[in-house]
Amino acid sequence: MLIDQDGNQITASDHMTGNGDVLAMSTAWRIVAVLNKKVEFGPLLNVLGHLMTGLAGGIPDRTGLDLQQYFDGDGDIHPDISCHPVIVLRADRSNQLRALRARLRDVNIRVVDFVHTMTEGGTATQLARTQETPAAELEYLGIAFMGDRATLDSFTRTRGTDRRNDQGRAGTAPAAAEQCAGRARLSRGAGGSAARSAVTTTT
Structure with a gap:
């Protein structure tokens, strides 16, 4: 079962067909993180966590995140x-x-x-270090952003970029509507692979 922002129950068929303003928007919008591949895996996960927290926490309109409440077969909730x-x-x-x-x-x-x-020291130290560092000398470890698919594709379909989708499967990232459908099927008890792999997309 899926629950929308207003607490209304959404059926899997509603979710797959995009009925409702919020769900319709979810098929057109996406969240993107681009990470520096030179950073080791452990620290890179830390970077990703900070990016996602900032992206979600600072968004002007929280309804745009389209947070769903999943319930499993025993009635336990898997929120947000x-x-x-x-x-x-x-x-x-x-x-x-x-x-x-x-x-x-x-x-x-x-x-x-x-x-x-x-990356090092407490917040006060990091703030001071950043302020003292010229913009041209900053090493970017990652960035994150969100927006409509058509606009963002023009920025992210760049030559030589490794791409991972949120389903973790090799190949072109599936259409947003298919991913929402996949989430709906999972909410009904269907299992799926969590293995990750990367592909290269080119213009």
């Missing part, structure tokens, strides 16, 4: 899972992230970033 596809990409180096961040900001897309000055 966004129906929007979550796409994770990898960049070869910091300058690619810097350039992508600038392009997104040029068209007023909100971007959350994580740079090297945020």
Whole structure:
């Protein structure tokens, strides 16, 4: 069973066909993180956690996150899972992230970033270190943003970018509507693989 933002029950068929304004929007919107592949896996997960927290916590309109409440067969709740596809990409180096961040900001897309000055010491130390570091010397470890699929695809379908989709399967990331349908099927008890693999997309 799925529950919308207002506490209304949504059937799997509603979810797959996109009935309702919020669910219809979920088929067109996506959340994207682009991570620096030079960073080791453990610290990179920390970067991703900070990016997702900032992206969700600072969004002006929280209803845009489309958070769903999942219930399993025993009635236990698995709360606050966004129906929007979550796409994770990898960049070869910091300058690619810097350039992508600038392009997104040029068209007023909100971007959350994580740079090297945020990795050691407490918050006060990190704030001071960042303020003392010229922008050109910042090493970008990751950025995150969200928006409509048509707009974001023009930024993320870049040559030599490794792509991971939120279903964790190899190949082109599935359409948002298919991913929402997959979530609906999972809510009805169907299992799925959590294995991750990467592919390269080109323009």
